[in-house]
Amino acid sequence: MSMNFEDCGVVRDGFPRPFPNTPSNVLEQFRMDSKVVVVTGASDGIGLAVAEAIAEAGGNVVFWYNSNDVAIQRSQEIATKHNVKTSAYKVDVSVSTQVQETIAQVVKEFGKLDVFIANAGMAISKPILEQTLEEYRKQMSVNVDGIVHCSKYAGEVFQRQGFGNLIITSSMSGHIVNVPTDQPVYNATKAYVTHFGKSLAREWREFARVNVVSPGFFDTKMGASPSAINEAYRMAALGRQGHTKEIKGLYLYLASDASTYMTGSDVLIDGGYVLP
Ligand SMILES: NC(=O)c1ccc[n+]([C@@H]2O[C@H](COP(=O)([O-])OP(=O)(O)OC[C@H]3O[C@@H](n4cnc5c(N)ncnc54)[C@H](OP(=O)(O)O)[C@@H]3O)[C@@H](O)[C@H]2O)c1
Numbered sequence: 001m002s003m004n005f006e007d008c009g010v011v012r013d014g015f016p017r018p019f020p021n022t023p024s025n026v027l028e029q030f031r032m033d034s035k036v037v038v039v040t041g042a043s044d045g046i047g048l049a050v051a052e053a054i055a056e057a058g059g060n061v062v063f064w065y066n067s068n069d070v071a072i073q074r075s076q077e078i079a080t081k082h083n084v085k086t087s088a089y090k091v092d093v094s095v096s097t098q099v100q101e102t103i104a105q106v107v108k109e110f111g112k113l114d115v116f117i118a119n120a121g122m123a124i125s126k127p128i129l130e131q132t133l134e135e136y137r138k139q140m141s142v143n144v145d146g147i148v149h150c151s152k153y154a155g156e157v158f159q160r161q162g163f164g165n166l167i168i169t170s171s172m173s174g175h176i177v178n179v180p181t182d183q184p185v186y187n188a189t190k191a192y193v194t195h196f197g198k199s200l201a202r203e204w205r206e207f208a209r210v211n212v213v214s215p216g217f218f219d220t221k222m223g224a225s226p227s228a229i230n231e232a233y234r235m236a237a238l239g240r241q242g243h244t245k246e247i248k249g250l251y252l253y254l255a256s257d258a259s260t261y262m263t264g265s266d267v268l269i270d271g272g273y274v275l276p
Contacts, residue, residue: 022257025051029258032059036110037255040093040101040150041120042075043068045220046169046244050117051075053248054255059115063088066120067093085110089121092118096153103153111159115255116154117171118147123222125183136185143189151200155208164208167254168197172216172270179235181228190214194266203263209263211254216270218242237272 023029037054041047042063051061055078063086063147065071087109091102107113126137135181147168158164173183174190194212201210217224217232219241224232233239250269253259268274 005199010177010251014201020260022260026258027244030057030256032057032252032256034212035114035255036062036106036112037057037115037117038064038106038113038154039117039119040064040091040146041066041169042088044069045222045245046215046218047117047119048074049244049248050119052078054086054115055079056085056248057252057256058082059255060085060110062086062110064088064102064120066091066092090148092151093118094141096145096149096252099146099149100153102152102191103150103157107157113154113157113164115165115167116150117167117169117251117255118150118154119167120146120168121171121189121222122182123144125181125186125225127182128184128255131185133274139185139189144192147193147196149260151196155200155204158204158208162207165255166197166200166204166208166210168210168212168253169195170194170212170214170266172214172268172274174214175268176274177223178228180231181225198264198266205263209259211259211262212266213247213250213254214266214268215247216242216268216273218244220244232233232273235273237275240271242269242271 032054037048037059039051042051051063056062063071063075072088075088079086089102093099124139143181151166153259170193171190173187174194197210197212223241247269
């Protein structure tokens with residue numbers, strides 16, 4: 001039964017909580033100096049743009065990559081260019097032990113973990129009737145298990161520290177059924193991680209914020225395929241895919257003290273694709 005006015009009049013110890021001790025100047029709120037941020041899938045695409053954004057704001061970035069070891073070179077270039085500390089680790093997020101061990105190594109190397117950006121993902125875009133169970137399991141292992149592994153082990157650090165910030169890259173495909181490409185498994189993996197992230201925002205309310213980013217089509221390896229690209233242009237109100245530079249500000253906002261009152265949100269950034 002819901003509360004009545006008499007019940008609501010009872011003051012709870014410790015409430016309201018204090019406002020955060022953050023700058024009032026908005027550009028200062030966006031500064032990431034001395035913060036330690038892990039980005040998974042950081043070699044290229046959205047993850048690389050996000051890693052750049054963090055470094056441009058003064059933050060230290062830990063690049064996680066799976067197969068594309070250009071991440072090592074890019075992390076060094078970004079460290080030099082922006083005078084921040086970076087590092088690169090090879091981690092398959094679908095293997096829980098690799099995730100657990102690498103998070104421990106990051107904390108040992110950097111002394112703490114402020115933000116974990118669980119961005120790695122993959123798709124085998126096929127109808128379920130044409131998809132093998134191995135292909136189904138592969139997508140689940142990266143897009144679902146991978147996010148769960150990263151969240152669980154980053155969350156343990158956040159709880160121990162008493163602070164932390166998790167950002168999950170989901171997709172507009174967790175909101176809508178894509179056309180013309182039938183890809184029910186990919187869509188469902190993204191719906192899972194969106195709701196998982198919201199649920200963690202409540203579970204971790206005493207020590208960490210959790211938010212979800214749901215991109216529409218961005219011009220990366222995982223962007224619209226040649227056979228679907230014209231439909232992607234037609235569906236997006238802005239008539240094009242996004243450039244990765246156009247997503248940097250959103251991740252920086254969520255990673256920084258500019259968003260201290262934001263948790264449990266799922267932010268669509270899709271050029272108006274899901275409007276109709
Ligand atoms: N581009 C879009 O239109 C779009 C739209 C909605 C959502 N997204 C999401 O955005 C995220 C980033 O994708 P992107 O567009 O930037 O494409 P991308 O450049 O292909 O990035 C995907 C990244 O995931 C990493 N990855 C794949 N399997 C992995 C594994 N088992 N362990 C660790 N890392 C793994 C890849 O690492 P390696 O290259 O090192 O193997 C790669 O860096 C994904 O979660 C994707 O679902 C993209």
